[in-house]
Amino acid sequence: MANRLLEISDLEVAYGDVGALWGVSLHVDPGTIVALVGANGAGKTTLLRTVSGLLRPKAGDIRVSGRSLVGKAPQEIARMGIAHVPEGRGLFRQMTVLENLELGAFQPRARPRTKQLLEKAYTLFPRLKERAQQKAGSLSGGEQQMLAIARATMSEPSLLILDEPSLGLSPLVVQQMFSLIQTLHGQGVTILLVEQNIHQALKVADYAFVLQTGSLAMQGTGAELIADPEIQKAYMGVLE
Amino acid sequence: MFNLPPPEILLQLSLNGALGGAMYGVAAVGLSLIFGTMRLIFLAQGAMIILAAYFVRALFYGLGIDPFLSLLIVVPVGLVVGWLIYQGLFRKAAAEEDRNVSLLIAVGLMFLVQNLMTVIWGGNTAGVVTSYTATGIELLGVRTSFTRSMGFLIALAGTGLVMLFLRKTIVGKAVRAASEDMDAATLMGISPHRVNAIAFAIGISLAGAAGVAVATTFPFNPFAGFIFSLKALVALALGGIGNVTGALAGGILLGLIEAYVQFFISGGWTNAIAYGVFLLVLMFKPEGLFSRPYKKA
Amino acid sequence: MSRALQWIAVLVVAALALLPFVPGAVDAYYFSFLFFVFLYAIMAQSWNLVAGYGGQISLGSHAFFGLGAYTTAILWSGNYLWGSLYDAHPGMYYFDPVTMLFGGLVAAVAAVFIGLPLLSKLHGDYFALGTLGFGEIVKVLFVNGGDFTGGAFGIVAPASAFDTLRPHYWVALGLMVATALAIRALMRSRYGLALIAVRDDEMAASANGIDTLKVKVAAFAGSAFIAGVAGSLYTYYIFHVGPDSVFDLDWMLLPLMMTVVGGTGTLLGPILGALVMYAVFDLARIVVPDYHPVISGLTIILAMLFLPKGMMRLGVMQRRKSA
Numbered sequence: 096m097a098n099r100l101l102e103i104s105d106l107e108v109a110y111g112d113v114g115a116l117w118g119v120s121l122h123v124d125p126g127t128i129v130a131l132v133g134a135n136g137a138g139k140t141t142l143l144r145t146v147s148g149l150l151r152p153k154a155g156d157i158r159v160s161g162r163s164l165v166g167k168a169p170q171e172i173a174r175m176g177i178a179h180v181p182e183g184r185g186l187f188r189q190m191t192v193l194e195n196l197e198l199g200a201f202q203p204r205a206r207p208r209t210k211q212l213l214e215k216a217y218t219l220f221p222r223l224k225e226r227a228q229q230k231a232g233s234l235s236g237g238e239q240q241m242l243a244i245a246r247a248t249m250s251e252p253s254l255l256i257l258d259e260p261s262l263g264l265s266p267l268v269v270q271q272m273f274s275l276i277q278t279l280h281g282q283g284v285t286i287l288l289v290e291q292n293i294h295q296a297l298k299v300a301d302y303a304f305v306l307q308t309g310s311l312a313m314q315g316t317g318a319e320l321i322a323d324p325e326i327q328k329a330y331m332g333v334l335e
Numbered sequence: 336m337f338n339l340p341p342p343e344i345l346l347q348l349s350l351n352g353a354l355g356g357a358m359y360g361v362a363a364v365g366l367s368l369i370f371g372t373m374r375l376i377f378l379a380q381g382a383m384i385i386l387a388a389y390f391v392r393a394l395f396y397g398l399g400i401d402p403f404l405s406l407l408i409v410v411p412v413g414l415v416v417g418w419l420i421y422q423g424l425f426r427k428a429a430a431e432e433d434r435n436v437s438l439l440i441a442v443g444l445m446f447l448v449q450n451l452m453t454v455i456w457g458g459n460t461a462g463v464v465t466s467y468t469a470t471g472i473e474l475l476g477v478r479t480s481f482t483r484s485m486g487f488l489i490a491l492a493g494t495g496l497v498m499l500f501l502r503k504t505i506v507g508k509a510v511r512a513a514s515e516d517m518d519a520a521t522l523m524g525i526s527p528h529r530v531n532a533i534a535f536a537i538g539i540s541l542a543g544a545a546g547v548a549v550a551t552t553f554p555f556n557p558f559a560g561f562i563f564s565l566k567a568l569v570a571l572a573l574g575g576i577g578n579v580t581g582a583l584a585g586g587i588l589l590g591l592i593e594a595y596v597q598f599f600i601s602g603g604w605t606n607a608i609a610y611g612v613f614l615l616v617l618m619f620k621p622e623g624l625f626s627r628p629y630k631k632a
Numbered sequence: 633m634s635r636a637l638q639w640i641a642v643l644v645v646a647a648l649a650l651l652p653f654v655p656g657a658v659d660a661y662y663f664s665f666l667f668f669v670f671l672y673a674i675m676a677q678s679w680n681l682v683a684g685y686g687g688q689i690s691l692g693s694h695a696f697f698g699l700g701a702y703t704t705a706i707l708w709s710g711n712y713l714w715g716s717l718y719d720a721h722p723g724m725y726y727f728d729p730v731t732m733l734f735g736g737l738v739a740a741v742a743a744v745f746i747g748l749p750l751l752s753k754l755h756g757d758y759f760a761l762g763t764l765g766f767g768e769i770v771k772v773l774f775v776n777g778g779d780f781t782g783g784a785f786g787i788v789a790p791a792s793a794f795d796t797l798r799p800h801y802w803v804a805l806g807l808m809v810a811t812a813l814a815i816r817a818l819m820r821s822r823y824g825l826a827l828i829a830v831r832d833d834e835m836a837a838s839a840n841g842i843d844t845l846k847v848k849v850a851a852f853a854g855s856a857f858i859a860g861v862a863g864s865l866y867t868y869y870i871f872h873v874g875p876d877s878v879f880d881l882d883w884m885l886l887p888l889m890m891t892v893v894g895g896t897g898t899l900l901g902p903i904l905g906a907l908v909m910y911a912v913f914d915l916a917r918i919v920v921p922d923y924h925p926v927i928s929g930l931t932i933i934l935a936m937l938f939l940p941k942g943m944m945r946l947g948v949m950q951r952r953k954s955a
């Protein structure tokens with residue numbers, strides 16, 4: 096499976112003695128959008144934080160293009176081409192929009208091309224150009240989320256990880272968010288998307304995994320899962 | 336009520352307070368940087384300042400190097416020493432993220448440095464007396480000491496350079512980012528050890544600069560450092576933890592408070608009032624006195 | 633603690649209690665050495681309660697120690713408690729439980745006063761800084777306290793004949809054991825569980841209906857009480873209570889260091905740490921008198937570099953991952 100961009104096998108993660116993930120395996124192929132869905136507390140954030148090195152797994156393996164990243168520090172993993180937009184966005188709120196974007200291109204791979212990357216980001220997110228000198232913390236929720244995503248794209252990642260990008264946004268902004276995700280996908284960015292907004296997530300996803308209290312419950316193409324009565328009942332509030 | 340003293344006296348007080356306070360300010364800028372990335376209260380900062388003062392003194396009496404000229408030696412040496420201190424003493428503890436351990440290493444370093452100085456130079460008060468030590472200059476129509484004014488300039492220049500570094504260079508921005516949110520910074524590919532080491536290098540080189548100012552202005556002894564650390568912490572809190580210009584301003588404000596309390600109340604109460612202000616600020620304005628109120632989303 | 637360990641502890645305590653009966657022991661060097669180990673172990677337990685079990689790093693232990701010491705000296709020298717009874721028995725302030733209790737209570741009340749605003753407003757390092765500032769303020773207050781506190785000189789207790797260290801030794805040993813037992817019982821109670829819960833995850837604890845402020849303030853006050861009693865004990869040893877001696881930062885730094893070296897958040901860690909660290913300090917003082925603080929500093933650094941979790945190794949140190 097050399098062509099797998101991300102391959103997670105039998106991943107186990109615990110907080111102290113309390114387990115959070117028990118033997119989860121999933122994969123992301125290049126050029127696809129993969130959705131990871133599940134109820135609150137299922138372990139989605141835990142999984143993403145383990146991929147980007149913020150948490151250490153107890154067991155299992157995580158490979159990016161065949162290379163294991165278990166035991167590597169987050170900054171090393173970032174330099175391997177993984178950009179993680181964490182839950183809560185992780186913006187540097189006291190710093191300007193421009194500074195946040197520049198830091199997105201901090202790693203050596205991207206830094207020399209900061210200028211071009213910035214231009215590219217501004218064409219995709221014109222609002223951010225207007226607000227370049229404003230502090231990130233002063234932006235609206237939607238703008239902050241855009242900034243977080245724009246910052247992540249500044250490193251031209253091979254895998255973009257988004258943890259609940261639509262959280263706390265108005266329905267209109269959520270729509271913009273999802274169309275943005277599709278635009279990025281159109282540009283060839285591979286995306287691993289965690290969402291509470293399951294219907295939307297499954298609609299844009301090529302493939303999806305359902306996490307249930309720390310274990311994988313189901314997987315399939317986005318279309319298959321949307322049609323699945325179990326999913327409809329459990330997560331989309333559809334009554335039988 | 337008491338009569339307000341004539342304006343010359345007030346100006347004199349303010350000037351002397353501000354000039355002296357700037358020294359707390361530089362120490363606080365260093366603490367602020369180190370606290371920013373490592374969340375470590377580097378209690379040994381004052382001891383490092385006194386160590387630098389002894390070093391300046393040795394350069395002067397041993398090699399005849401002018402104390403202000405020795406900035407050119409002390410500051411780069413401080414950068415290297417700070418880097419080494421981080422790599423040798425704090426790197427492992429920082430990786431473990433156990434803050435008790437870092438705090439205690441700082442305390443151990445403070446003990447070590449204080450007592451090494453005692454062993455090498457003895458416990459008595461020492462000073463540096465140059466041809467210009469007693470020289471006075473006229474500033475704002477008030478006479479003040481030349482060395483204090485130089486100390487003030489050193490403080491301003493040091494803080495200014497640090498500000499430029501933090502605001503204008505990408506590595507400086509990375510240091511600020513790491514101070515704000517280390518996890519998010521690592522997701523940008525920023526190495527915590529690198530920013531910590533940079534913070535330490537700059538912090539100790541600022542201690543070196545402060546050492547020059549101290550050596551030329553005050554008599555000092557190996558144990559004078561701790562109170563300096565405390566004063567720097569107060570300055571830090573007044574200015575807002577993590578706010579570099581605020582730290583300098585906090586130091587100057589503390590110098591003013593001390594000068595006024597000493598004049599209007601009594602020297603015995605300066606510390607209590609300084610720490611009282613410190614507690615009040617920590618409790619009611621933890622973001623410091625000089626930051627604009629910032630809405631939290 | 634395993635059963636075997638409990639028996640060992642009982643035997644060690646019994647042996648220590650009988651030690652003063654060994655001929656010559658009282659005059660031996662190690663006798664006063666042990667007295668100080670007990671004293672520091674009590675102080676280390678005090679710090680461990682609030683910082684190790686409670687997760688709130690306090691840098692104000694010396695203030696509470698000094699408050700206890702001063703309270704004892706003031707009650708004693710002014711004979712505020714026993715009136716004419718004292719004239720008949722001038723020695724009665726020695727280890728008088730009521731006086732010692734007051735020493736602890738004054739410290740505890742001060743801790744509640746300062747702890748309520750500090751702990752409700754400040755978290756983590758800000759709390760540590762606040763307690764450090766508090767310690768310095770208390771010191772200045774006592775320096776400026778006029779006749780009541782004896783100013784910069786302090787107070788000399790009316791020393792009546794005291795020709796043996798035996799009572800000091802026993803009282804210190806007894807207090808050390810009592811402190812350890814009390815903390816052991818406390819940490820097994822519902823309160824102890826709540827304290828651990830608050831340390832490990834304040835939000836979760838609060839969501840589970842724990843009044844986190846109350847729990848933290850109580851731990852802070854309990855810690856201050858223990859330190860105050862230790863300060864009281866010290867007054868009986870030193871007689872001259874002055875701001876520079878009993879508010880010395882060493883009364884905060886050394887116990888902190890001992891606890892961390894022994895093992896934070898463990899019952900025996902503070903005692904073990906006090907024994908080992910005080911032995912190192914004292915040995916250095918005797919063997920290399922000129923360099924001993926250098927050696928002490930080095931020891932702390934080396935201990936932290938190579939034994940960061942303390943000798944007990946069970947150290948449930950708090951790991952903070954920024955959220």
Ligand SMILES: Nc1ncnc2c1ncn2[C@@H]1O[C@H](COP(=O)(O)OP(=O)(O)O)[C@@H](O)[C@H]1O
Nearest residue numbers: 110113115133134135136137138139140141142
């Ligand atoms: N920092 C933490 N410490 C302890 N337990 C945690 C922590 N973060 C999350 N958990 C627990 O791990 C489980 C998974 O949480 P999380 O990964 O955040 O779920 P999700 O993102 O799917 O909502 C939950 O039971 C949660 O309580």
Ligand SMILES: [Mg+2]
Nearest residue numbers: 139140141182
């Ligand atoms: Mg989540």
